[in-house]
């Protein structure tokens with residue numbers, strides 16, 4: 001029985017990954033397409049206006065084109081943040097997380113406190129990716145649902161375990177009711193739990209209406225490289 005359930009989990013995870021890739025490929029395709037068309041037509045108009053010696057009009061379109069460029073660059077940054085696990089190996093989890101947090105504080109009034117003690121510790125790729133994805137989804141939920149002001153994240157190596165805690169002081173919710181209701185539209189928390197289960201980690205979620213939300217993930221072994 002357990003094997004069948006485990007196989008179903010893996011299949012679901014693979015399907016989620018495939019869906020993610022599709023979405024990113026589609027976003028890239030659309031962004032690049034939209035950007036080339038907008039910039040191409042701006043350049044055409046600038047060319048025409050300059051040949052007619054309408055410099056003021058050309059200058060105003062150059063200004064518009066610069067705005068298009070800045071907006072596109074911002075959207076690409078968001079896309080790259082989604083893809084960031086590719087850089088985990090190079091930069092390490094704490095640095096990549098600091099970037100993720102600064103991305104969230106730029107666009108939301110959140111006070112984030114991050115503590116970690118992972119200097120010199122190598123975390124296996126799949127574990128680092130899972131930790132990153134859990135934190136990313138926890139933050140998506142915090143900005144989408146929690147109405148929190150403060151978020152505390154601890155990522156600590158302690159007694160051979162790596163322990164992640166994410167705590168917000170937002171509105172909280174009834175976790176029991178959520179897990180009872182088999183709403184397949186809401187995949188975030190279930191996906192988190194499945195990713196952690198797949199690597200034999202422990203996943204704990206505590207929340208009460210009006211009392212904030214706390215997520216706790218523990219992995220037993222850190223392999224040194």
Ligand SMILES: Nc1ncnc2c1ncn2[C@@H]1O[C@H](COP(=O)(O)OP(=O)(O)OP(=O)(O)O)[C@@H](O)[C@H]1O
Pocket residue numbers: 141142144145146147168170171172173178185186187188189190213
């Ligand atoms: N930090 C939080 N604070 C308050 N409520 C939360 C928090 N995290 C989750 N929730 C509640 O739990 C529900 C389930 O979260 P989950 O991430 O599984 O789904 P979702 O965010 O609604 O949709 P999805 O993640 O699939 O886009 C949310 O709809 C929300 O009501």
Ligand SMILES: [Mg+2]
Pocket residue numbers: 137140141187188189
């Ligand atoms: Mg969610």
